[in-house]
Amino acid sequence: MPPPPPPRGGGGGGGGCFYSPRGGGPPPAARWGPGAGRGGPNGRGGAPLRGARAALFTGAGRVFVAAIEPAGAVDFVQPEIMMRDAQDFDGGDATLVIGPGMGDSVSAMRVLFKALEGKAALVIDADALNLIADSPDLQGRLAQREATAIVTPHPLEAARLLGVTSAVVQGDRLAAARELASRLNAVVVLKGSGTVIANAGGAVVINPTGNAGLATAGSGDVLAGMCGSLLAQGWQAWEAAIGAVWVHGAAAERLVAQGSGPIGLTAGELPVAARAVLNALAR
Template sequence: MSALYSIAEIRQIEHAAQAELPPYTLMQRAGEACARHALSLVAGEDEAHILILAGPGNNGGDALEAAHYLSQFDLHVAVALHADEHKQPDDARKALQRARASEVDFLDIADPGHLASHRWSLVVDGLFGIGQTRPLVGKLHACVEYVNTLACPVLAIDIASGLNADTGSIVGGAGCVAVRATHTLSFIGDKPGMHTCDGQDFSGSIAIDNLDIPEKHLPAPHARLNEPPLFSSALKPRAGNTHKGSYGDVIVVGGAHGMGGAPVLAARMAAHAGSGRVFIAFVDDAPAYDSVHPELMMRQADRVEFGAASVVVGPGLGTSRHAHDVLSRALDAHGRIVVDADALNMIAAEPGLQHRLQNRAHHTSIITPHPLEAARLLDTTTVEIQHDRPQAARLLARHFKSIAILKGAGTVIAFPDGDIVINTTGNPALSTAGTGDVLSGLCGALLTQGWPATQAALAAVWLHGKAADQLVDLGVGPVGLTASEVIPAVRALLNQIIRDHAR
């Protein structure tokens, strides 16, 4: 299963491996791996011209070592160097000497016009690696902006320069730049920042080379990528001798005046994902029935007994006093609960509701905030949440003693013990009203069917995103996809993966 390692963990692994190897070994391996990857990207091209950007540290050393290897082929290799040879680490200085002794042209990185005088087949980004802490400014800012205008492939070594490997945010924040790679060759292990926040847009296609480091040096990961093996143990075909009572009840609580569509979307998803019975508890007047899905049962929220049902509270709930009282009752219930939307906003505003959620530690709670809701829950700003999404998700899970699903690009699922999983499915088609309600209904459906909470959260997020990916592949979106269209796509996908797992 795909492990993710933080910058600190990668450094630990690297140091342990270097202690057992001759000097320069890892840089040679990295340079060779980068050269092989670069060759695959220009294969079949006549008169290929490769521009290699080399920075001052060991990431630049990897790039220079790659330049040395690439110069041995029938290629035009040029290096734009940003380094003071007298301040380079020993291995990087040796790589520079080897590159200078090769048939490599050295260009002025401070002159974008000089760089633009060539027609590049490939750019290799070795400016900065995982240790970058300062934004790209001056000539480096101009160089990266130039690279980002090119139509050729861009291969980042380890991680795109300007991208934080732990968080996926652009180093320096708004107004700063990063290399927009089409491909990333990452060393030793995968990094969280390549899969969340801006990481998806700036990493491109990701390949991992472990540099032949033995597994004994790899610590147990505290972060992973979401994939079906993480929840496959819950994918069980239905037995013949069952009935609607075998698959549980979901109660969706919401539906304030003018917002009745949100709980209907959640309820429809809960029904399509296999719940035995689905109720909608409206805080305002309930309609007689859903004309599209009359199997959904409508109730007034203050007359509903939650019992052992799984509860989805928040879609279209509003923030009235009545909504507050219904939310309090739902949090006090002993069944499993999914907390979304307006329920999260009320919890953020009132310590009493926060305590009720925290005191559910012996029951299962899943919270599903988007970044603004997360900011309210943690009393901070959306900018701060997006600056470090993995840490924000961890804080949410720990503080509220719940499984936290921090939605967004590279949704982060966090658990109270500090472990996280980053989702790899989904696309901008989901950036539309109602898709969050669909996700909460899907979580509730899996919970009520007896899925362990961890697997339910992981599967719901993966299925939700994968269904949108498949719809886009069919030409439905990304522009104009609606939440309602996601629901039957999730049902088809869930049944398919259950069948595939049973084979």
Template sequence: ELAETLTARARSHGHVLALDVPSGLDSDTGNVVGSGPAVRATHTVTFIAAKPGLYTGVGRDYAGAVAVAPIGIDTAGTPGAAHLNAPALFAAALPARDFATHKGTFGTLAVVGGDTGMCGAPILAARAALLTGAGKVHVGFLGSDAPPYDAPHPELMLHAAARLSLGAMDAVAAGCGMGGSASARQIVDAILRLHAPVLLDADALNLVARDEALAAHVAQSATARGAPCVLTPHPLEAARLLGCDTAAVQRDRLAAARTLADRYAAVAVLKGSGTVVAAPDGRVAVNPTGNAGLATGGTGDVLGGMIGALLAQRVPPYEAALAGVYLHGLAADTLCAQGDGPAGLTAGELAPAVRKLMNRLFYAPSYAA
């Protein structure tokens, strides 16, 4: 009864302060313990270190604004600890933007997908890649209704997927709107044999989940190219990859991401509230940016294009994933602060906001007068 009273106060614009963790919330998983109810706070002061459950699952809604009080205890270097994603984890890996550079310096990305009726998905990803700094971006369509060029961004080079010179690419992002045809399976198999960095999303993940040979190629490709693939599943796609149900994934999102990373020898980006990024070497981070404005079609395609662009710019896979999810969420936060969301925010609005954030946060000082 007390928990319900406090929650009602929080919902009616009153202030509710939780100490360490809102009562009834699992601080490890971000789930409500048992059948609830739990306290929904507007603010949480948590002690010693940030708790994963305050930043992922429903924990973000129950914790409100979180502040960490270390109380004099240093947790740096704790073995196996998850980290809160922040620029300090990836900024040093971003490429310099020297004057003596050219489009080849920042890599060539291929975005592959777009079965008939789904050609918008790779276009969204490719536009995002362009605005995230890739030097050149190709799009390979599987469908028969692909446009000849992209009018808003004629810089994009559009092709039939079968005519794309995959071996000439610095990175490949595959799966958005790809479908599950035999042709799709064939091109995913070819992509996994490349020595360039690879990101798999959406339908490419579904193909891997139901094809043992493709799944084996994902794990083996990490050894062949010397770097892991990046997998970007939402919870249902993650459940298919793990052979379980969505509820099992959501019960412990950190554990699910770690299992994906270990099973596929890949960097796993488990999307959702508090996206979890896990590397096969044991590193894991929970992302604190983003909001309900991202709950609309196409935002995952934008994220895939962003991470793909960073891979093409030779950012290591784990750091590329961290940077992509952080900036993707921060763009949504920035747009919402301007009144452009959360209701009605569209996927296509994210990439221009990402471009501004990247330049302001990481490149503006070097171009200051």
């Protein structure tokens, strides 16, 4: 597999947007009650923030987190990230990363529907994939979109989308990724050791980078953010997916070489390492 192409335009030109159930800080207790959706707001508001930080550190110039529940005013760890409410946020033609920490409330479904109807390039991950797996209508809308989409399932999410078990997916990962890419008309990143990237035309590659340190909560959210970041900087979907997966794995290798893993490697460390990997490639 070739190394990823260098970033175009030196970064800084793109924007990104990450949907979350809330914008940080504990949600009001009332929002945890019945009616909030199958999962409801779920204490996973860190997921979009992690993706948003990954996008910032890999060159996306302006990054928003659009929260499904009322957003916190600021991310104090990364105040460069702009917080918005998803319901009234118009991202224009900004690249959207949708799904991490999003939950499955009615509001989440509405926001996903709007994103699929829109013309923005999409990265679809996590909860958004599960909502799509549950809805033939949303699957059809995704397949019929003209704009770019990268979908980033782990094996269970891929299995749900295909209507099979994760054992079937893992039994032939290349076939599963190809079938999903063809059905959804999207670039598919089937995650796991030896992540498979496939497109609707039947092309398929296996990523060689990464290590067991990546098996840590939230590293998939970081990958989604990096895919969105490269898309926002003008990379085509196929190159963005291959490049982001390669850099994500190389970042983990760099951290392990420096002694920061594999034991105890955290997803939050990946963006800084990914920045170093990308800058080394660009030099």
